[in-house]
Amino acid sequence: MTMTKRTNAKLLKSSASPLVIGDGNEEPSRKPHKLAWSIDELTEAGYGSRAYLYEQIGAGRLHAVKRGRRTIVLEAERKRWQASLPAARISYRNRQSEDGSNAA
Numbered sequence: 001m002t003m004t005k006r007t008n009a010k011l012l013k014s015s016a017s018p019l020v021i022g023d024g025n026e027e028p029s030r031k032p033h034k035l036a037w038s039i040d041e042l043t044e045a046g047y048g049s050r051a052y053l054y055e056q057i058g059a060g061r062l063h064a065v066k067r068g069r070r071t072i073v074l075e076a077e078r079k080r081w082q083a084s085l086p087a088a089r090i091s092y093r094n095r096q097s098e099d100g101s102n103a104a
Contacts, residue, residue, distance in 0.1 A: 036072045039064075047082075056081070 037045070039053055047053065056062035057071070062081045064073045073081075 034075055036074050037078055039071050039073070042073060042078070047078075 039050055042048070042053055043050055048056075053062065053073075054071075057064050061084070062073065063077050064071045066072070
């Protein structure tokens with residue numbers, strides 16, 4: 001076994017891979033469907049900080065399961081939770097600077 005193969009094998013064993021459907025033989029343009037997300041994956045995907053996600057779980061708004069030491073959120077639950085979030089309310093005020101010109 002060469003150094004590259006050994007290194008790659010070690011990386012594959014150590015990396016936490018997401019749970020997916022598929023055998024890896026799909027067309028390159030089609031990605032397998034994700035079944036579950038770890039808290040770190042949700043954080044990296046932009047769903048909020050670890051603290052915010054655990055707050056949502058603690059409040060019962062986001063349901064999670066444990067797999068060993070990992071906290072897992074199932075894809076169907078992530079979609080339900082995301083759809084339940086309130087719409088953003090953004091108000092824009094036209095501010096004026098001291099000299100009377102409009103400032104953004």
